[in-house]
Amino acid sequence: GGGRVALTNRVMRHYNFLAFTEMATRSLHMIFSTIMSTWIQASFGQHPKIAEYNALTDKVVSATAHVYKTVLKELLPTPAKSHYTFNLRDLAKTFQGVLMGDTKRLTEPEDVVRLWIHECNRVFADRLINKDDHAWFLELITSQVSTRFSLEYADLVPGRLMFGDYIVPGAEPRLYQQVEDFDKLVKTMEEYLDDYNASTTKKMSLVMFLDAIEHVSRICRIIRPPLGN
Structure with missing residues (x-):
């Protein structure tokens, strides 16, 4: 990528250089297909629409896999985008996010697709820094929804x-589910803020509007899985 400085052989002679080939698409498919199919059987094995x-x-x-490889190829790091570095951890995090979903709320196959879209956005799109890159990624996801799932993105989202x-304060276990009532969400976030302010001398005077809440939601998504942060 742009801005990278090549190391000279004089420097490299002091180190051992290790490299490995990129995992083949077939291997990726086998690994994550096993994970997905096991989760689906355990979660929806008795569902009338199991097929x-x-x-x-x-x-x-x-x-x-297509989204990951396309992002890897097209969104290269530059001096202004030095954090545009993607690897297999990002691919795994996408599936990890899908598997976090509360299966009792995923009552239709389309709900799983909607969750998949959300996780792709959290793993890949949240790292993008300008409107052009976001528009490019949205087009990529929209095309995959259409070609792979035969659905329309606008209908799903x-x-x-x-x-x-965080939808149900104090819930145990905390269920990862879609937010459907945004008015209720705003009130819930305000309750969380009030609880925090009641427990500290350094109160936060924040206005919990939806854009701010969306950032809070992203942070919650990051710290929820083990080693998420």
């Missing part, structure tokens, strides 16, 4: 798309 859920395994894995485990 449709099973069909999602290949579609989700293929779509995610008519507005804001948010998943989180």
Whole structure:
């Protein structure tokens, strides 16, 4: 990428150089297909639409692998975008996010696709820094939804798309589910803020509007999984 300085052989002679080839697409597909199919069978094995859920395994894995490889190829690091470095951890985090979903709320196969879109946005799109890159990524996801799942992005995501485990304060376990009532979400976040201010002498005077709440939701998504931060 731009801005990288090549190391001279004089410097490199002091180090051992290790390298490995990129994992083949077939291997990626086998690994993550096993993970997805196991989760689907455990979660939806008794569902009347189990055949449709099973069909999602290949579609989700293929779509995610395509998104990952396209991002890896097109979104290269530059001096202004030095953090545009993606690796297999990002691919794994996407599936990790999908598997966090509360399966009781994923009552239709389309709900799983919607969750997949959200996780792709959290893993890849949240790292992008300008409107052009965001528009490019949205087009990439939209095309995958159409070609892989035979669905329309606008039908699945008519507005804001948010998943989180903060919807029910004090819940145990905390269920990762889609936010459907945004008015209720604002009130819930204000309650969280009031609880915090009641427990500290350094109060935070914040206005919890939806854009701010969306950032809070992203942070919650980051710290939820083990070693997420």
